[in-house]
Amino acid sequence: MSSPCQTPERLLAMLRLPAMLLVTFVAIGANDASAQQGIPPTANGGPKKVSVSGLFPGGGAPPRPDPIGKQFEGNAQAIAAGKQIFNEMNCTGCHFNGGGGMGPALMSGNWRYGGQIDQIYESIAQGRPNGMPSWQGALDPTSMWNLAAYVKLLASHNPSSRTVVSSASVKP
Numbered sequence: 774m775s776s777p778c779q780t781p782e783r784l785l786a787m788l789r790l791p792a793m794l795l796v797t798f799v800a801i802g803a804n805d806a807s808a809q810q811g812i813p814p815t816a817n818g819g820p821k822k823v824s825v826s827g828l829f830p831g832g833g834a835p836p837r838p839d840p841i842g843k844q845f846e847g848n849a850q851a852i853a854a855g856k857q858i859f860n861e862m863n864c865t866g867c868h869f870n871g872g873g874g875m876g877p878a879l880m881s882g883n884w885r886y887g888g889q890i891d892q893i894y895e896s897i898a899q900g901r902p903n904g905m906p907s908w909q910g911a912l913d914p915t916s917m918w919n920l921a922a923y924v925k926l927l928a929s930h931n932p933s934s935r936t937v938v939s940s941a942s943v944k945p
Contacts, residue, residue: 842891852926
């Protein structure tokens with residue numbers, strides 16, 4: 774009976790093969806394939822620190838924007854999911870498709886509690902005084918990030934110049 778590893782070179786090659794396979798599988802697993810294939814991002818939680826004011830004790834600086842928000846901001850799939858959630862959760866009931874009504878206008882670009890995506894997330898999650906309910910009991914973190922991405926997009930469509938209607942085209 775003969776051994777498949779008759780020479781030291783063959784034995785060494787046989788021992789290297791499992792190590793090379795292991796390195797290959799680890800490299801494939803470490804590759805962020807979800808970002809390359811357009812899979813929507815997910816999140817296990819909200820931002821760690823969010824400022825809602827420009828006032829900081831001792832002249833401190835605001836915290837940096839949460840890196841999780843960068844995965845959602847501008848992501849087409851997250852925005853589409855956020856739009857669906859906006860309609861399903863009846864956000865239009867107060868915000869009238871972003872134009873404002875009982876709730877503030879989301880298209881105006883005027884943000885009482887901050888217009889960065891992590892600040893919008895916190896407004897959705899925690900709620901705000903005088904009418905905005907907290908949604909963290911009803912929505913998971915990924916859904917709230919998707920919703921924040923959609924709301925952020927609404928604000929970016931604010932035209933810098935307003936359309937002026939001439940008085941000649943207005944009927945009495």
